Amino acid sequence: DAGVTQSPTHLIKTRGQHVTLRCSPISGHKSVSWYQQVLGQGPQFIFQYYEKEERGRGNFPDRFSARQFPNYSSELNVNALLLGDSALYLCASSRNARGRGQGVREKLFFGSGTQLSVL
Amino acid sequence: KQEVTQIPAALSVPEGENLVLNCSFTDSAIYNLQWFRQDPGKGLTSLLLIQSSQREQTSGRLNASLDKSSGRSTLYIAASQPGDSATYLCAPDGGNTPLVFGKGTRLSVIA
Numbered sequence: 001d002a003g004v005t006q007s008p009t010h011l012i013k014t015r016g017q018h019v020t021l022r023c024s025p026i027s028g029h030k031s032v033s034w035y036q037q038v039l040g041q042g043p044q045f046i047f048q049y050y051e052k053e054e055r056g057r058g059n060f061p062d063r064f065s066a067r068q069f070p071n072y073s074s075e076l077n078v079n080a081l082l083l084g085d086s087a088l089y090l091c092a093s094s095r096n097a098r099g100r101g102q103g104v105r106e107k108l109f110f111g112s113g114t115q116l117s118v119l
Numbered sequence: 120k121q122e123v124t125q126i127p128a129a130l131s132v133p134e135g136e137n138l139v140l141n142c143s144f145t146d147s148a149i150y151n152l153q154w155f156r157q158d159p160g161k162g163l164t165s166l167l168l169i170q171s172s173q174r175e176q177t178s179g180r181l182n183a184s185l186d187k188s189s190g191r192s193t194l195y196i197a198a199s200q201p202g203d204s205a206t207y208l209c210a211p212d213g214g215n216t217p218l219v220f221g222k223g224t225r226l227s228v229i230a
Contacts, residue, residue, distance in 0.1 A: 042220030
């Protein structure tokens with residue numbers, strides 16, 4: 001079975017532009033989470049989606065948005081890019097939503113990430 | 120708010136050594152704790168998940184322990200190999216909140 005897949009693997013944008021990152025979860029997984037990892041730091045939570053609904057949002061500005069499709073794949077959109085948005089963006093999937101009775105024992109499976117550089 | 124600290128920040132050891140990576144967290148109300156491995160510029164690979172009711176979890180040369188009451192976890196790597204070189208991250212899981220990660224320990228195993 002394929003793992004979590006993310007596209008593109010690398011992306012270069014300039015300030016003010018918009019970017020869309022894509023994620024396909026492991027087959028059978030209904031929950032997708034997005035994390036931002038700045039160089040030298042641990043990943044920071046951005047969003048969680050389950051069954052196409054937003055289940056959690058981290059401390060990120062409204063320039064960041066996401067959605068989940070009926071096939072459980074997900075997109076992360078970032079508008080008006082800033083230099084500080086340069087980071088590795090990670091997508092993670094799990095079978096169930098976090099915070100549910102089953103979800104607390106859920107492992108998160110991560111994709112290889114999209115490296116975004118904003119010039 | 121959960122805060123996670125990993126010590127040391129970086130570690131360089133000769134091949135074959137046994138080593139211990141430390142993780143401490145401030146909120147002990149967790150359901151489990153995961154250890155991850157990350158290669159440079161890559162995603163995270165889950166190594167071990169310890170449930171709050173467990174004290175230890177083992178996978179091959181890796182052994183993770185959890186002392187929930189004191190807010191500590193350790194990852195023990197036996198007979199280290201150059202292929203173990205990576206950054207190791209811990210993430211305590213409060214269940215209803217997103218995973219909070221430490222900054223990681225960057226491990227270099229020298230052949």
